Amino acid sequence: MLNLNKQVKIKQLPVGIPKENDFYIEENKIPDLQEGFFLAKSQILSLDPYVRAVMSGRHFYNAPQSGSVMRSRGVAKIIDSRHPDYNKDDLVVMETGMQEYCVSNGDDAYFADTGDAPLSTALGVLGMPGLTSYAALLGPASIKKDDVVLVSAASGAVGSMVSQIAKIKGGKTIGIAGSDEKCSWCLENARFDFCINRKKDNLDEVLSEIAPNGVDIFFDNTGGEIQHTVLTKHIADYSRIIISGLMTQYNVSEAPPGPNLGNIVKMKATIYGFVVYDFEHMREKFINDVKGWYADGLINFKEDITSGIETAPSQFIKLMNGNNFGKTLVDVTN
Ligand SMILES: NC(=O)c1ccc[n+]([C@@H]2O[C@H](COP(=O)([O-])OP(=O)(O)OC[C@H]3O[C@@H](n4cnc5c(N)ncnc54)[C@H](OP(=O)(O)O)[C@@H]3O)[C@@H](O)[C@H]2O)c1
Known part of the structure; x- marks a missing residue:
């Protein structure tokens, strides 16, 4: 039986630099899987500055409300699928949201392809x-x-x-x-x-x-x-x-x-x-x-990574304070 889905939600939209108490953690039941969808377990979450602009209503994505799951892109592993193009154990890059499990119809997903580089680079140098x-x-x-x-x-x-x-x-x-x-x-x-x-x-x-x-x-x-x-x-x-x-x-x-x-x-x-x-048309050539270039030793990267979904709000705050150093990620493998 699956665990509950731990989610990072917005308590209130931040004023100025986001603070810990702008967020809360909630556990909810994982939705049932409909035909044409897959269920994936988040592996690594990407924290990105544009999300703060979305929260301010200054982005082309709609601003979230109090109670929304925080926006995040991530690498996720498919654990169950009723979608013809996606199978169990596929690794995908998608809008996971800041949560442990996510359901998708695949519209915003593509297969993670990082060659010799670590999987996390699907959100950084290869993302x-x-x-x-x-x-x-x-x-x-x-x-x-x-x-x-x-x-x-x-x-x-x-x-x-x-x-x-x-x-x-x-x-x-x-x-x-x-x-x-x-x-x-x-x-x-x-x-x-x-x-x-x-x-x-x-x-x-x-x-x-x-x-x-x-x-x-x-x-x-x-x-x-x-x-x-x-x-x-x-x-x-x-x-x-x-x-x-x-x-x-x-x-x-x-x-x-x-x-x-x-x-x-x-x-x-x-x-x-x-x-x-x-x-998007440049993605294949870019990858x-x-x-x-990575295989030839020409690409370096730095990651600022913490472990556990609970650390996602403080990682986001660190990013928005400019105190992150490198691609800011949260490892939610366990
Ligand atoms: N247009 C697009 O399609 C697109 C796509 C992706 C990202 N971006 C933009 O690219 C930029 C970098 O993104 P990233 O993911 O690589 O993040 P990042 O550079 O790892 O993190 C943001 C950095 O911005 C600097 N910063 C923060 N507050 C600042 C301030 N008040 N004044 C000057 N610098 C400040 C800090 O570095 P220092 O302290 O070292 O200066 C901080 O570490 C962001 O603005 C993001 O929105 C644009």
């Missing part, structure tokens, strides 16, 4: 964050040899893959991260040529020194002051700007006033509102490329 970096660089940013690529939140799942893929494509990479420890990891493991500590260094002065002609690609994961400084003074002629994420805005109720984009015009730069879900 949605990896595809974000890959699709944006090879798609709208049109990376080419010798491009100078600047990326914020550099030690994260997205940022660290931006550097590694940019280096494979012959670029030079500069990261922006929030501590010396993160910067050292970026330099030693994610092949960054340079890393700026956003809490210690003067971004404007350092960029003037190390990228005097401006950056060709700015991959912005944070917005705010970093975006303002870079767009105002540090972009090159015909630069490409990927607005990928706005970490500075996810926890605030009111979005801050926008930057002055005059320099975008002056430098004939392209701004591209980037959403990874438009790039094959990254598996090959």
